[in-house]
Amino acid sequence: MTFSYPLFDMPFIGIYMIVLSFLFGAVFASFITCTAWRVVRGEDWMLGHSHCDTCGHELSTADLFPIISYIALKGKCRYCGSKVPPRDLIFEILLGLLFAGTLALHGSVDAVVVACLALEMLLLGLSLADWDSGVIPDGFLAAILVVWIMTVGFVPDMQRYAIEGVISSACVGLVMAIGTAVIGKVKKIKAGYGPAKLAMCLMLFLGFKGSVIAVGTGIVLGIVFALVCKSKKKKISLAPAISFAFIAAFLLRDVLAKFAV
Numbered sequence: 001m002t003f004s005y006p007l008f009d010m011p012f013i014g015i016y017m018i019v020l021s022f023l024f025g026a027v028f029a030s031f032i033t034c035t036a037w038r039v040v041r042g043e044d045w046m047l048g049h050s051h052c053d054t055c056g057h058e059l060s061t062a063d064l065f066p067i068i069s070y071i072a073l074k075g076k077c078r079y080c081g082s083k084v085p086p087r088d089l090i091f092e093i094l095l096g097l098l099f100a101g102t103l104a105l106h107g108s109v110d111a112v113v114v115a116c117l118a119l120e121m122l123l124l125g126l127s128l129a130d131w132d133s134g135v136i137p138d139g140f141l142a143a144i145l146v147v148w149i150m151t152v153g154f155v156p157d158m159q160r161y162a163i164e165g166v167i168s169s170a171c172v173g174l175v176m177a178i179g180t181a182v183i184g185k186v187k188k189i190k191a192g193y194g195p196a197k198l199a200m201c202l203m204l205f206l207g208f209k210g211s212v213i214a215v216g217t218g219i220v221l222g223i224v225f226a227l228v229c230k231s232k233k234k235k236i237s238l239a240p241a242i243s244f245a246f247i248a249a250f251l252l253r254d255v256l257a258k259f260a261v
């Protein structure tokens with residue numbers, strides 16, 4: 001069973017959907033940045049209310065509208081007046097733009113684009129968690145696998161999508177796992193397998209072409225991020241590099257498909 005609704009057959013509907021996806025992106029960014037923050041601190045991520053980090057005052061629904069609350073309160077806590085860092089606002093706008101851009105480039109609503117939007121949200125969360133703690137939480141990886149299981153049956157050309165995904169995942173995962181083991185042995189450090197596991201999960205969603213783009217971009221970005229972490233004297237976190245590479249591969253594949261003769 002597959003479904004695919006072209007976006008621009010009726011331009012008004014297309015523009016409406018893109019604006020809507022921006023709003024969804026902002027809302028989901030607000031949710032996932034909060035979740036990542038709680039996972040890193042070992043707090044319960046499902047229950048518990050959001051609170052101001054300075055005064056601890058519980059935030060009301062009116063304080064939690066993405067983007068709008070921040071602008072209305074001029075970036076300050078309503079209760080104690082302390083400045084709220086703009087980090088969350090930036091991620092809300094970024095994920096909104098990413099959602100809108102992904103939908104516009106893909107040009108139709110189908111299982112592939114639904115999976116990509118869900119992944120973009122999860123990747124933002126796990127990248128933040130990795131950047132703050134140096135560990136990629138397994139819960140996020142499990143969520144990525146759930147997205148694959150729930151969408152794979154609805155993808156056009158499902159058999160090829162599934163076979164190419166599983167082969168790419170096995171190859172990239174194996175090479176990265178061996179690489180991690182070798183680096184750990186040579187440098188006599190305990191290198192984590194988080195990046196290998198993450199790449200393995202993500203490759204399920206890319207065909208052979210997309211995987212080649214992702215691996216190429218991932219190597220370049222991985223080196224850049226490793227150098228940035230070194231210069232900041234923090235634990236190397238590769239999740240942001242792998243996430244960027246995956247999203248770039250997904251979007252580039254769509255662009256290439258559009259302009260291919």
Ligand SMILES: [Zn+2]
Pocket residue numbers: 052053054055056057077078079080081082
């Ligand atoms: Zn406060």
